[in-house]
Amino acid sequence: MLHQLTRYHKKQLTRSKRFKIREQILFFQELGELLQSGYSISQSLDILASAHSKWYQWLTEVRYGLNQGLALHLILQKNVSSQILLQLKLADQHGNLSETLVAIGQNLAKLQQQQNKVMQVMRYPLILLSILGAMLVGLKYLLYPILNQWQDKAASSDIPNPAYTYFFGGVACLLLFGLIIIWHRKTARQRLIILVKLPVIRTIAKTIVTYQVTQQLATLLASGLTVPEILEEMVQSDLQNARSTVFAIVNHAHISLKQGQTIENYVLAQPYFNRSLAGYFSRGHKPKELAKYLSYYAKTQFQLLMQQTDRLISTMQPLFFGIIGVAIVGLYMSMLLPMYQSIGGLYQ
Numbered sequence: 424m425l426h427q428l429t430r431y432h433k434k435q436l437t438r439s440k441r442f443k444i445r446e447q448i449l450f451f452q453e454l455g456e457l458l459q460s461g462y463s464i465s466q467s468l469d470i471l472a473s474a475h476s477k478w479y480q481w482l483t484e485v486r487y488g489l490n491q492g493l494a495l496h497l498i499l500q501k502n503v504s505s506q507i508l509l510q511l512k513l514a515d516q517h518g519n520l521s522e523t524l525v526a527i528g529q530n531l532a533k534l535q536q537q538q539n540k541v542m543q544v545m546r547y548p549l550i551l552l553s554i555l556g557a558m559l560v561g562l563k564y565l566l567y568p569i570l571n572q573w574q575d576k577a578a579s580s581d582i583p584n585p586a587y588t589y590f591f592g593g594v595a596c597l598l599l600f601g602l603i604i605i606w607h608r609k610t611a612r613q614r615l616i617i618l619v620k621l622p623v624i625r626t627i628a629k630t631i632v633t634y635q636v637t638q639q640l641a642t643l644l645a646s647g648l649t650v651p652e653i654l655e656e657m658v659q660s661d662l663q664n665a666r667s668t669v670f671a672i673v674n675h676a677h678i679s680l681k682q683g684q685t686i687e688n689y690v691l692a693q694p695y696f697n698r699s700l701a702g703y704f705s706r707g708h709k710p711k712e713l714a715k716y717l718s719y720y721a722k723t724q725f726q727l728l729m730q731q732t733d734r735l736i737s738t739m740q741p742l743f744f745g746i747i748g749v750a751i752v753g754l755y756m757s758m759l760l761p762m763y764q765s766i767g768g769l770y771q
Contacts, residue, residue: 444531444534444535445535446478447503447507447527447528447531448528448531448532448535449475449528450471450478450528451524451525451527451528451531452524452525452528452529452532453471453474453528454467454468454471454524455520455521455522455523455524455525455526455527455528456521456525457470457471458520458521458524459521459522459525464489464495465486465489468482468485468486468489469486485498485499494511494512494515495511495515495520496508496509496511496512496515499511505660506639506657506669507527508660509643509656509657509660510523510526510527510639510642510643511523511524511527512656512660513643513646513648513656514646516646517646517647519645519646522645523642523645523646526642526645527642530638530642533638533725534635536729537631537634537725537728540728540729540732541627541631541732543732543736544627544732544735544736544739547736547739547740547743548739548743551743551744551746551747552743554747555746555747555750558750558751558754559750559754562754610671611666611667611668611670611671612668612671612672612675614668615628615632615668615671615672615695616694616695619632619694619695620694623735624735626731627728627731627732627735628695629694629695629696629697630697630724630727630728630731631728632672632695632696633695633696633697633700633724634721634724634725634728636672636696636700637700637717637720637721637724638717638718638721640653640714640717641714641715641717641718641720641721642714643656643714644710644711644713644714644717645710645711645714646710647710647711648710649710650680650686650704650710651677651680651681654673654676654677654680655677657673657677658670658673658674658677672695676689685704686701686704687701687702687704687705688701690704697724699720700720703716703717703720
């Protein structure tokens, strides 16, 4: 098996980059649906190669790996995340590969939708602040020099000394640099705890973490493993990403449960989970039954996330428009007052 894996990965050196999310969504959903329709995995890959010509070379290499006796999760380990690989591994072992492939595609589609929403929240204020910054730069380097030419030396001396601007700008840069250093020295879990305590984004951050963890657990529990067994598998399969947030959450939970803490108490003790999640682990459900409950709960968390994001955007819009409006009035005042002073000086 090791020799086969080595030979296969020599062929894969030129394809070490991961699939784009959109391609992963199509691949997993369509492959799962073809398997559910009764096609073999080899026939399904042939159909996908015909439907997606840009995948032809890659799918040929996947078929080669399968013909060499390699499992699908070993073949795809250069293309997808370790969390997806673990789901494929467990699905292959427990015989529910087609259902898992469809679920992975659906989960990735929701994940992309979630990321787009979060980017929308971040992009909106950045665009408005960029416009404001451009206006300030234009005023400083285009309008102020013209106004200075209209004013005599006495009047021009009233304009703030650039040294103060440079001083305060330097202090702001030093503070920002210091915050960046402190941030990078924090562990991934410590950064997450900081994010869920920030007033504006804490509810969204908690819902994102709760949704993603619940969705992962629902998919993995469907294979029949218990939560401690899933955590053990995830820790072992993700050692190469030991600095990631996912690994930090999983490893901390794994250690805590090994020390005797119950899942319910652990969830309640973590600031990055919504407390309603804890109730599902206090009822003694078997893994596959718990997977169904968590799958439904994940859907409610996703809907909640969309609502929270829309609410935040609707709150931010008037706030930032107000900031831009005040800034524009201030810019006009700073431009017109010196102009009026200059015009008044011409008649004296």
